[in-house]
Amino acid sequence: MFSKADKTKCIMIQGTSSNAGKSVAVAALCRIFSKRGYRVAPFKSQNMSLNSYTTHENAEIAMAQVLQAEAAGVEPSYNMNPILLKPKEDFISQVIVHGKPAGDMNFYHYQNNFREEALKAIKTSLKVLKRDYDVIVIEGAGSPAEINMLDKDLANMQIAKMANADVILVADIDRGGVFASIAGTFSLLPEEDRDRIKGIIINKFRGNLDILMPGIRQIEEIVGVPVLGVLPYDESLKLPEEDSASLTEHKYAKNEKITVGVMRLPRISNFTDIDPLEYEPDIGIKLIEVGGSVGDVDAIIIPGTRNTISDLLALQEAGFADEISSLSREIPVFGICGGYQMLGNKIIDRSMKESKHGSVEGMGLLDVSTSFDDVDKIITQSLGESLGGGLFRSLKGDNVKGYELHEGVTVLKGSKPLFKVLEGCGNFPNSGYDGAINGLTSGTYFHGIFHNFHFRRVFTDYLRNSKGFEPLGFTNDTFKDLRQFSIDRLAEIFEENVDLSILE
Template identity: 75%
Template sequence: MVQGTSSNAGKSVVVTALCRTYAKRGYKVAPFKSQNMSLNSYTTNENAEIAMAQVIQAEAAGVEPSYNMNPILLKPKEDFVSQVIVHGKPAGDMNFYHYQNNFRKEALEAIESSLEALKKDYEIIVIEGAGSPAEINMLDKDLANMQIARMADADVILVADIDRGGVFASIAGTFSLLPEEDRKRIKGIIINKFRGNLDILMPGIRQIEDIVGVPVLGVLPYDDSLKLPEEDSASLSEHKYSSNGRIKIGVMRLPRISNFTDIDPLEYEPDVSIKLIEMCDEIGTVDALIIPGTRNSVSDLVALKESGLADEIKSLSSKIPIFGICGGYQILGNDIIDDNFKESKYGSVKGLALLDVQTRFGEVEKIVTQSQGKVLDEGMFECMNGNIIEGYELHEGLSYLRNSKPLLEVTEGCGNNYESGFDGAVNGLTAGTYFHGIFHNFHFRRFFTDYLRISKGYEKLGFDRDDFVEMKNFSIERLAEIFGENIDMEIFDKKIR
């Protein structure tokens, strides 16, 4: 099991590296995270929702992702309330107190059943913790760290982030706050995100080994050339998108932004730069605007209106392409009908009215499905007529078209609603879809960016090479190489033998 001295210490990347390392040695490996709080999620082929981090780890292991790899997913909603996803399906919206005190037994049962299922099918399970195991105010409520190590009878590797400072204090503090039985499980320490001279660090390493009585297995260098999906929206503050491209795509950073991995492939277009637009910003000069998914469409629509950005978006709609994904698509419509306050405290609201679409909440349970569709010859996408698009859906509202034309004919999945057979909408330069991952389709993404290139008088690139897929594969492979070059693998190998 991999635990950390804090959130964002590097647990996910260590698990990813271990999954790839042992998969390449011929083992059948599975990642496991009992409880993940994340707004970046994915639909497996079981039509189950899990965190994107475990999907990437499964990819590193060369196996199909499953809900058993992330049995509990918490998706923050608002006012200390999260949607609780159990085995890939919604179990309800719960506040922290209810979840910790009234749902704990059900959560532990789900976690244990998933762990047992993985043990039957895999030779190695690499478990990821969450946050820090030394949150002393919550030790008796733990569902993600030492409670799970005890359940699995797992040895623990502790990862510490040196980039934020205080690395030795965080290591010593973690050990000092843990009960003795849990301290004994920690067999090694990894220091992550190092940018300096290792010789200068070594005296501190020797001292911390003496203080805690556990060896430091190695130091992982900071490598910003590796490109892997971010775990949560807090990471966006640290992520530096390229600003040098001649094509600039604006992305609204909604207050409750979710599934922002949808925009990742655009970053790898050779001449494209991404501009994250905060609620306090002006949109400024961009060649296209994307409104991504959100965990709460109504609340974020209200925030757009209050910030003045809604009016700016409407004024740009006749000049540049505006594209909405899932919640962003709902925001672009005429109305969001939520008479039973299922989505938020605001109830029903008027949308931006750039697409003639009405969305209604409360008619069905959450749609969780992998999807496929064919592009229709409408608006700016008419030249893509017949192209096959793959994606996945995670939405609670259903949408109904009026005068806008659909973007896709659905061949698998739900789309706008189960009866229509279509997904999304197009109206001139404005379009939207329920298909997460639409820009992961290379031909669709390149057509979109080539459209922007041509509109600015540049030559189109055509469909020669998918830089995003190449970079993701390179990053996973290189991560495993860096891990092997800098970490003493003896403890891991002994455990497996």
Template identity: 75%
Template sequence: MVSSDKTKCIMVQGTASNAGKSVVVAALCRMFAQRGYRVSPFKSQNMSLNSFTTRENREIAMAQVLQAEAAGVEPHHHMNPVLLKPKEDFTSQVIVQGKPAGDMNFYHYQHNFRNQALKAIKESLDALKKDYDIIVMEGAGSPAEINMLDVDLANMQIARLADADVILVADIDKGGVFASIAGTFQLLPPEDRQRIKGIIINKFRGNLEILMPGIRQIEDIVGVPVLGVLPYDQELKLPEEDSASLSERKYRSSGKITIGVMRLPRISNFTDIDPLEYEPEVGVKLIEIGDEIGKVDALIIPGTRNSISDMVTLDEAGLAHEIKDLAMEIPVFGICGGYQMLGSKIMDNSLKESSIGSIDGMGILDVKTSFGEIEKIISQSQGTLIRGNGIFKGSEGEILRGYELHEGISKLGESKPLLRVLQGCGNYPQSGFDGAQYGLTAGTYFHGIFHNFHFRRSFTDYLREVKGLETIGYQEDHFQELKKFSIQRLSDLVEDNLDMDSFQDVLHLNI
């Protein structure tokens, strides 16, 4: 236990979204932890559809989970006290300290709920201060959104609340890095400007000598040192925070096996598919709405924040019919919202999911899903595979772990369940089963199911066997090993490219 008045708070802000705040926070968490400090990440308010269930069955953004892993501590809901999950029509589901507080539009959130959100942020920050030596905080977007300064719950107001020193991260890859730095300083009030103790330039690909004159000039202009220039490293493979980053993420698309993944308009928890890319000789093909599915060996329909709206989009694009035909030839696997869409009906009489109401699904699985009957399920879950058609035969009887985040419940007709639930909810409370399977098609509510090595390998080995390729068996889990390697490599990259003496001096640290 540490004294809360001795906890050091450092905040990483960015000149824009996707500047690299999340990964810099993760790197600093690892760096401090390796020096013996007890360190925690913290993001007061996050907007993301990529979330996770903590051990206490609370929901937080996946970015804070990665940062906690880098720090070597268990993820906790206090690390992300407010999570906004965009739904539709400028409405988001608001998650407060890991629990749903309701669906709100921007006006209602800012005018009627903001004080409650700020109270939760204060409570969570105080709770972390009791247990940690250093809190590495992450901002959101830019701190210089001048139309939002008075209602800010993610940047400078929270830095003031925590009395945090600020490191500003600027993305050079998009161009205009010096203008973005100078503009950020110019638009901030003087008291906030003084909190910025150093600058990090991120995603650099060029010749550092050519950049140095600009660095010296920007230091003179803003009066704050540039602490380092971080190189662009395409080899780093870490979970992304938001689906917007999928446009930049380049999955390995070529291989002897190709697994197609539908890029749904409201795709969520897309890190479910990350482990597949690290399967030997497997390529992952992201399929946009409007694209042809093309030749793939299997198809995954991932989670979505709005299964009804995305089902309508698939239908209007002609993809639902194409997927139904493909299901007779290749494995089709749905996760959460994707699972719901594979069913025959999605019933939403109370308009809980969208303003559209009830619709038909693809009808590949004999499953009917309904909304409005239960509170949101947030659970870490476990189950065992029920003997089926042999696609996952290597995992029969093995305990599979995942997590659930869903408001719909699903009831099966002729389709058989996929998993026997040992922990969690599954299809509906007290059902005892999760998911469904029929022919080559299956679905589950378990996010993270492909993070189970044997389950994933049995799936890809089945695909290899169908194509006449030699199966691999249960050798090394490349995904887990590379993830650990990437976190350490990220930390080393940041430390190697920071002026550590200046970093310690401006932040008054002894590391």
């Protein structure tokens, strides 16, 4: 490959559409270059996602860049995702710059009044990464051929020019029309942008490659750029989904033994919190859509949300709040972040910071109240000590790690806390405690709580006991092993099927 004595090499992965496979392609290249001895960093200048994470800098970035950093073997940093847009409601997004909130903005204000500030942050982060790494693998956003927005681009060819990056175009054959999407992308781009594209990858292929080859030869003649490879569709890979669009396509494992119901909130966020449960033996995941039915489940998880009040009202209007209240007498109900806030008695929002609805009544399953008034967003990595309440009594004294991303603070009244806070914030600054528990109902502000093996296994062993199955105890944390296997296998598939010599 290229010489380590060279200046930082920048490679950019763009797609013919959203969800074409850009994120996983970047992760694969990060692992490949890392294993070859290079210092590698992922970079996405602007990401719109509700799946986010708190870095060691106590900064918020998209979860996709966290996975890519893991593949590169480096600590994730806000410089890897300098701009994060988190959709809220009514065409409003919270804008995160270098890991901190810069305000809620509509699209017009962001593009016309904030663009230069965003561009400045992007340039600063790219400069830092170029200083510290040999290779930067950059992820684009959506399609580079959005002709109505070419002059306002902050994520595709504008960034490729800024980084002087070679571009690889990824096209999704699974959705159909792959050759039209490739040709259309090229035809809509200005010539100088077309010239940056050095190769094409066709992704998610399920068929006979011999049948595809005539089309590949023709598209190479049409666009004048080689197809570097065809990546097979591999459903065995278990990697985090980037956003709710891909969550819709994700097929969670069904299981006849034990079913954990997860509320598919309209503004669901950080749903990677439930990923480890999918790896648990005997456990199946059921996404419960608003407008659907809870059905026969053995536990209910209410995950995070970008708008607690609006999603709570949606659950109440659909009749889910009453059904969850009834089921909580028989099965565990667990809330994470916004889901935790919903389980309380009241959510106070006199200033309408969270939504246009103001203050609302909660489900009343935990004797706590949450306030959004005069509260700055809390972004921190956290460490807690289990207090051993309820079904987690065997975990007393056990440490749990997580991260916090919340804009409300919670005061406990009758309910007892779930964790003692050793690092981080918890229910509110300097409270010393996080979460609450009442009978079979509990909640926490700690995202990533089920990534803690002991905590997860105690929860799932409770479900196994309640169904008459043998508990598994603290053996075989398959989640961590399979995640690393998936990243390594992804890199292997990429190397086996893609000609990387174009990047030399």
